[in-house]
Amino acid sequence: MQPGEIQPGSTVELDRCDPNDTSGFTRPERDAQLELQRLRGKLQRLQELLYAGHQHRVLIVLQGMDTSGKDGTIRRVFEGVNPQSVRVARFGPPTVPELDHDFLWRIHPQVPAKGEIVIFNRSHYEDVLIARVRKLVPKETLHHRYREINGFERMLVEEGTSILKFYLHIDFREQGRRLRARLDDPSKHWKFSVSDLIDRSLWTKYIKAYNEALERTSTEWAPWIVVPANHKWYRDLTVLRSIVGTLTRFRMQFPPLAPEARTFLRGRPWGKGKLPSPVD
């Protein structure tokens, strides 16, 4: 199975997808760093246009096993971007009031507004992943949820949101290396929790859950993108490229003066460079 965008209807077998893939980069250290720099600059300019234009909404969904690099991707891809129109929504274990509602109830208020990029660090997909692995809901519910997720995302897209869904793909050995690194480095101890080890012991079940979820929710309007993530630089580059590509296709321009501003300025002295003086 090739990494990249999953065609709707195709079979997903993550075990047969290479998490070490770094297609097209033979001198990663140099080429990749330069390319990352260039793309980050581009993202900054595009994001200013997005904010100014106040037309498009962008939703980025990040999923992946523990240590797959969701936090790192957010930091590395969005460093330098104006925090005023980028927002991160984290979805941890649901609270009691959240559990008292449908699973999309806590998700919907967090979707992006016009001009905004919102990054979901985990998402509604946990409700078909951990919910399946830990048997929190009957199997039938899962099948409803795939359909409900597709419907919800379709609505968002039809109403003007662009959705980019990234699965950060690492393998079992790489997760072991990263967990060990967390234990070896006191400045990373705060990231370590027992539940990471429990989830690690359920790796095979999680892969099965991801295979099914990615298969059932890769749609024409919101396909999943499988990102080889054993190499952090390649992961960052792939995600950044995809976001920059999407924003570029919007063909955005800075909006002109508002009509009422034009009318207001026309014929007045400060229309030609002078501005009104203070009254009082």
Added chain:
Amino acid sequence: MQPGEIQPGSTVELDRCDPNDTSGFTRPERDAQLELQRLRGKLQRLQELLYAGHQHRVLIVLQGMDTSGKDGTIRRVFEGVNPQSVRVARFGPPTVPELDHDFLWRIHPQVPAKGEIVIFNRSHYEDVLIARVRKLVPKETLHHRYREINGFERMLVEEGTSILKFYLHIDFREQGRRLRARLDDPSKHWKFSVSDLIDRSLWTKYIKAYNEALERTSTEWAPWIVVPANHKWYRDLTVLRSIVGTLTRFRMQFPPLAPEARTFLRGRPWGKGKLPSPVD
């Protein structure tokens, strides 16, 4: 009147405070850029500690006339900071449901959580500024509101939030230059609105409103800081220094392994470098 922190109980006369002040920088272009770089690096490290430690909450309030540089400060001070724990809350004209509540109702849900820095781009202070200038409420209401603001902020501080309130100080001529620059540059037309000109004509009234508000709400727990802002580099530097100073005084450390993680790892083979294998 000197720029900087306003001592509680002292008189505020913004007209007598120099917006061109750049104390201590004789070679601004070079020294200031280096210092900005250094402080941004420091902010990034402190913010990681803040996020990891999950103890302190930081609220930054930005106020100032149109074009005083609220947006620019946010972009320049927080570029490079992890968007995961920095959030910007903008407060525009209140909506109908917001007007149907007390003026702090829309503010309270936006205050920072533990580990978070939240920047208020405009704030509850609009309700004693524009509300006063445009006579939206009777004078008596203003006097209640100063007290209510002080009480609200005191509660936040007593419950563990640090509040930094910056007034970005430009003068009337500088605003004229900046508005004209917006009209001259098509890529900045989207920032221009007729209401900027109306507010400009009310400059003197706004200064009076700010004088009173800053005087009445500079408290021991949350003093205002007047930032000379005619020079953008000096404005950025002053704000950045103040934030870095506050975070430094927290004396934060990376938290150790959670007690349950330590217990769990003790005596188990993966405590010594091995991790559990997948089941199934």
